[in-house]
Amino acid sequence: MTTTTPEGGHEDGATRRDFLYIATGAMSAVGAGLFVWPLVDQMNPSADVLALASTELDLSAIEEGQAVTVMWRGKPVFVRHRTAEEIAKAKADDSADLPDVAVDADRAQKPEWLILIGVCTHLGCVPLGQKSTEVKGDFGGWFCPCHGSHYDTSGRIRKGPAPLNLGVPPYVFLDDSNIRIG
Amino acid sequence: MSNPGVTNQVMQWVETRLPIFSFINHSVGSEYPAPRNLNYWWSLGSIAGVALVLQIVTGIVLAMHYVPHSTMAFESVEHIMRDVNYGWMLRYMHANGASLFFVAVYIHMFRGLYFGSYKAPRELLWWFGILIFLAMMATAFMGYVLPWGQMSFWGATVITNMFTAIPIVGEAITTWLWGGYSVGGPTLQRFFSLHYLLPFVIFALVFVHLWALHTSKSNNPLGIEVKGPKDTLPFHPYYTTKDLFGFGIFFIILAYWVFFNPNYMGHPDNYIPANPLVTPPHIVPEWYFLPFYAILRAVPDKLGGVALMFGAILILFVIPWLDTSRVRAATFRPVYKGFFWIFVLNGLVLGWVGANPPEGAFILIGQIGTAYYFAHFLLVMPIVGWLEKPKPLPDSIAAAVLGDDAAKEAK
Secondary structure, eight states: OOOOOTTTTTTTSSSSHHHHHHHHHHHHHHHHHHHHHOOOOHOOHHHHHHTTOOOOEEEEOTTTTTTEEEEEETTTEEEEEEHHHHHHHHHHGGGOOOOOOOOOOGGGGTTTTTEEOOOTTOOOOOOOSSSTSSOOOOEEEEEETTTTTEETOOOOEESSSSOOOOOOOOOOSSSSSEEEOO | OOOOTTOOHHHHHHHHHOOOHHHHHHHHHSSSEEEOOOGGGGGGGHHHHHHHHHHHHHHHHTTTOOSTTTTTTHHHHHHHTTTTTTTTHHHHHHHHHHHHHHHHHHHHHHHHHHHTTSTTTTTHHHHHHHHHHHHHHHHHHHHHHTOOOOHHHHHHHHHHHHHGGGGHHHHHHHHHHSSSSSHHHHHHHHHHHHHHHHHHHHHHHHHHHHHHHHHOOOOOOOOOOOGGGGGEEEHHHHHHHHHHHHHHHHHHHHHHHHHHOOTTTSSGGGGBBOOOTTOOOOOOGGGHHHHHHHHHHHSHHHHHHHHHHHHHHHHGHHHHHHHHOOOGGGGHHHHHHHHHHHHHHHHHHHHHHHHHHOTTHHHHHHHHHHHHHHHIIIIIIIHHHHHHHOOOOOOOHHHHHHHHHHHHHOO
């Protein structure tokens, strides 16, 4: 029995040239991918931006009922010295109807110190409520003026378009009155 | 010679080596036939083209003085305004030119909607128009960030945060866009780079848009096909002259804004340097984004709002198939014509809602307007096209414009 095969090829019709096409194409794709990744990754945070990723703060000067804003990773961080009334309200609302369920005890290492990323989880505005003169929203915490999100005294979203609670940054108490964020 | 119009010896020498003169003549010259009944609504395409050239020219010279750095951007813009020769004029032309570019393009798009210019065989022509519109929006947004004022910074924050609505990878994408953990110096520098690049991408898209236009030829106010030479006029001198007149009107309007009311369409908060700790009490985008901003805020759900806003533009891609009417121009569609003007009014209402804070009645009006916006495309276009009895169409452009007898004579 004789079979006719293409010149320099195999019975299934593939030729050496087909192999070369595929090999060339595959190598080009790998090469292009290798070159594209640096072009994409250069847009990620650079080493100096990563190096500035922690902030220290002395809490002793913040009176009860006061709040301060510090910068961490280019964003505001809210540090609030909560009153007993605010803590009680936050704990009482643990069982309320929360869009993003969280208990207050998990959101503050020490109940009197509430430390939150001051960036609305909707589209990134800074909510009002840090200064005593600012509106604090319907739940006594913060109010975002951009699109109307209300946060409670635990920084939990209660009303408005934001999907999540205000974030809790990683922080440690270095001693009783000093913290490091990041 | 391939082109009998070229008589000059130097031009002939060039023409045989590079047929540039016959190319021009076939594109915008006497060899390009255009429907003889084009009205002034058809001038807005070329006016938008002039606006693009004006933006590129003023932008290139502004870039000679602007510094894309977070500590110097704001001051360099003030330096342009106060110290650079004619800097104030160039910047005001660039800022107001962007607004007028959008005015021209919006009128151009509504023209296309009214006269059915998106219908076969012009679907790809329409698609490339939408791509130009999307590229314009990206360019305008990034350009507004460059002065690094409060509205620049917070506008950039709100818009880039939309990407956090994407499930799972949203945060990583946003950090990648920012080059940090918030909008900052790296963001400004890449926006400057892209703001310089994108107008040339738009230029290339315009070239393809015109290529498609010259293949399917212009639609016209009657929405019927050109049937023969009697229905057309040579582009030059008839429409070159008409377009030049339009350019004159455009520049008069631009001069009014530049010299008499240069900051009307801007926002005073953008003359305050960017401050990442204080959000302005009321963030609004530039006027040309307001209807889409209203759609974004219409739903009290982050992903839903972002999806609807992008959907509001992407839906334009499928209207050639949503519109079931056999007749292009709304002139001959008594029912659809009414719906078209309601749609225009609805767009204006959405713009008004977008300019106001999301409280009280504005929330409800915004939701109704958003629902109607989508209903126009998803319900009105298919159903009205199906049920409506259009008025009789004229036999030909010449018959409608010149009268039946003259049309026969012209034959």
